[in-house]
Amino acid sequence: MNCLQLTLYPSITLALLDENLVKIFGVKKGVWAGDDLYISSRWYDPWKYINDATGHLRDKIHVLAEKFGRCVGISISPGDEDLLFVVAFLTQNTNYHTNVLRWTRVLFSKTENLAEIIETASSIGRSYQLQRLPQAVKAYIELGRPRDRRELLRVPGVGPKVADLFLLFAGDTTTAPVDKHFMRTAPRLGLNGKSPNSAYCRKYTCDSCPLSASCLRGQAAEKLGRLAGWVQTLAYLADKGVFGDFI
Template sequence: MNSDCLRLTLYPSLTLALLDERYVKIFGVRKGVAAQDDHYISGRWYNPWRYINDAEGKTRDIVHQLVERYGGCVSISTSPGDEDLLFVVAFLTQNTDYHGNVLRWTRRLFQRSEDLRRIAQLAPSVGRSYQLQRLPQAIQDFTALGKPRARDELLKIRGVGPKVADLYLLYTGDPTSAPVDKHFMRTAPKLGLSGEAPRAELCRRYTCGRCPLSARCLRAEATRRLGRLAGWAQTISYLLDKGQLPA
C-alpha cells in the first residue's frame, strides 16, 4: 500500500486517533507499530472485491465502478483490542469537526489515561463541549452493558444514536454498517441509493428488517443493497464529499 492510499484509508477512520503524525501507534495495544505494517490498521484485512457480489439492483454497476477505481487503494482501518478507546472516539464525533476537534480532544485524554473510568473523570476538564460533558455517562452505560458490540445494545447508551453506533461498528470490523451523516446523505444518490437518515427512536424499538421506516431509510437501503460493501461505500462517499478523492 502506497503512502497516499494509507492516508486515504486512515483519514476517515476512528483508528486515526490512536496514531501520531507519522501513522505510528501511540495509544492502545501494539504501541510503536507502523500503520502500514499492521494487517488491520492498514486495512489489508478488508478487500472490497471479495464482496462485489453483495451489491444488487441498480447500485451494482455503480459500485462495481467505484471498486474498480478505488478498491485497490482505499480500505477500512480497524484496531482489534482497542474497542474501548474507539468507543470514546466514536462518541465524541457527534456534530463536530473530527480532524479539528475530536483528534485534539482524544489526544489530550489518551495522553493522560487509557482507562475508561479515568477518561470519564477527565473528559469534562478537557473542554466545555457537550460531547465531552456527556462522555462520562456514556462510558458508564457502555461499561454497565458489558461493552456491547451489537447495534441494539449500543443504542441503549445515553447519547448514542444510529450514526455513532454504526460508526463504532464499522471501525471495529462490521463492514455492513454504514453511518449516515451529512456526507453520505449528499453523495448517496450518486450510488443509486436514496432515503432519509435513520431515526433513533425507531432504531431503538425495531431491527432494520421490522422497522416501519425501513423502505425509506438510507442506512437500511445501503445494508440491503450493498451488504458487506455498505461501510466501504460510505467511506468512499465521505472521502469524495470532503474532496479527498477525485470525483
C-alpha cells in the first residue's frame, strides 16, 4: 500500500469512497481522496504533537514518528459526521472491510438522509448491526447529533469503542478506540491497560474516572494526548499485518 492507502485503510471515511478513492457519498462528491486536505490527512501532522508523549513512551513515539509520521495519518471528512456515525455503529463485532463497506455502499446508494436510513437499514441485511441501526440513528438525532463521548454513550448499542471510533474520525485525535488490535499491540509500547468499562465511561470523563489509570483508553489519552488516535491507527495496521516492523 502507498501512504494514502495506509491512511485510509483504518479510517471509516473509506466507506465514503469508491475503489478509486473518489468521494461518492456525503459532501464533496467527485473529489479524489488525495486532493482533499482532510481525507488525505494533510491536516494532521504527528510531529506537531510529539511533545504530548510523556515519560517512557516518548522515545518509542519518536521512533514511530520517524518511521510513519510523513506517511500514515488520520483521514477525516468534515461535514459527513452523520454518515460516519452510521459507519462507526455498524463496525461492531464484524469485519469492516468485508461487511461494513458492503453494507454502507448499498445503504448510502439508496439514501444519505438519516430519517430515510431509519426506514431503510433493516432491509439491507439480516445482521444484528443493521437491524439495530434504526433505533440508534433515531436516538442519535433525538440527542442532537452529539459530539460528546458520554452523550454518544446514551445511544442504544453504542459502547466505548464505537463512540471513540466516531470521535476519532470526526477529528478528536486524543481519542483511541480500544479494540482487539490495540489491546494486542499496545503492550509493545508499554501501555498495559484494560478495555474501558462501559458503566464508568457513561458516568465519568477519562480525567475524572477512578479506573482511568488501569484503562487502556485512559492511559492513551493521558500519556499520548493528541497522538493517541494516531498511535492506535498504527497499532491497527500493525496488528492487521499491513506492515511488519512496528516498534
